[in-house]
Amino acid sequence: MIVRKAKLSDVEQIHEIVNYYAEKGMMLSRARSMLYEHIRDFVVAEEDGEILGTGALHVLWIDLAELRTLAVKENLLSKGIGSKIVDFILEEAKELGIPKVFTLTYQPGFFEKHGFNVIQKESMPHKVWTDCINCPKFPNCNEVCLEKIIDL
Template identity: 50%
Template structure:
């Protein structure tokens, strides 16, 4: 079940995101940022494991018509069960509810997002504001991430 993140979830969200960040798959997120932006995040619980959290996804609002899917991660033992898709779908639903017409992501796995209806775009088409996050990335400025967008 996907639900909004709670304050007590933050240590586990932090652990999940930062384990992938150590492998270079995701941008690391400090605890302070997760607390500041807790309302951006949804988590998914596993009914088979006492409803413990096994995945997370954020939706960051960037500009008057644009939001970003960020920090999407499902723990390795629970991948391939549709959890990643459910997390993204809930974030897209939230974007619609906010009246946001476009949602983008920067990713190393474009195929996953293409299956969800995202289309590749030229990174330079995204507003400069989004590059603030990139400065925190260990790969900056040699970024191999692909930008994809979906129109709601």
Template identity: 50%
Template sequence: MLRKARTSDMRIIQEMLNHYASQGKLLPRSLSELYTHLRDTFVWVDEETGQIVGCCSLHIVWEDLAEVRSLAVREDQQKRGIGRLLVEACLQEAEQLEISRVLVLTYEIAFFEHMGFSQVDKNIFPQKIWADCLRCPKFPKCDETALLLELKPRRDPANSYAH
């Protein structure tokens, strides 16, 4: 079951993210950072156990750019489409927010290419570099691959100011 994260989920999410961070697959996230970006985060809850088995966030970088980040699915739950559903939820939210480009920095290149992302030079995102990358322990020797998906945001006629 897909839903937005709650404050009570943050310690579980941090544990999952830091598990992969210890393997060098993700960046570690502090509880403070997770709480600050709570509204960015989706979780997947196993309906039988009620446990969170996956998470993913959509972080707004700039007017026309968002980033999918902190995608993690528990190892015993992988290969079931949960990661894809979490990313799709982020992409749908990006469309609703009328964001036209979604970036991901990742080691899982094939997964994101399968979802329609294309490899790009990460240096074309100065907003991302100045906002986040400067604080990253891997900066300036980032070994992740940047991929981009161009979206066609849906314009909601109910929100237009046409006369």
């Protein structure tokens, strides 16, 4: 298995993985148009042409990026794939000189294992809420906000 930046030809498989969990209410759904437009944000774990999992780093501001759309195929959970994707994304944040990465998630325990700390959602800048206002759960959502300070 390798973890690498995504290509346009990965979009169909990314779409399938993400929207599988979105239909269960576990994460935000992503339209193909969004995936194409933001393809440079995306990372994939791949083996023999099969996309096993994905995640994205979305830069928001001078000192802030969001780790989002992290998902691993259900039959391949707990094999370390999600961790490898997170490590790749955090390394990319470091290379880009981004001092802080945050995430909004229903899986805080997973991110705490990767050095993220829970913070108050309200402490984040308004720009962070762009996705949220389009979500059917807004404003009554119990996603947890976590951040990680990157050692640049």
